[in-house]
Amino acid sequence: MVINELILAELIPFLKIKNQRRIIELLYNINRLELNIKWDKIIEYQFKCLKNGLSGIGIPYLILAQNAKQNHCEIYSLDNHFKLLKNIINIELVE
Helix, strand or coil: EEEEEEHHHHHHHHHHHHCCHHHHHCCCCCCCCCCCCCHHHHHHHHHHHHHHHCCCCHHHHHHHHHHHHHHCCEEEECCCHHHHHHHHHHEEECC
């Protein structure tokens, strides 16, 4: 299991509000992947989404998908955005 800074930036503020110190500590102890954003891939993925009628996929989702593909990782999520991306850009999604 790995994580990256974008995921931490998404999760940590909500966990701080809920005073979930132990979960925050555990998240910080997971191995982190360096974010090496390939903007040409992000543009390609956004084009594929738009071409397939998906105009509501945000850039952070595309960055996470690109990072997972680049590092040959599966995405563990129940988020509907990743379900929509699964077939469009061929990500490995575990629901």
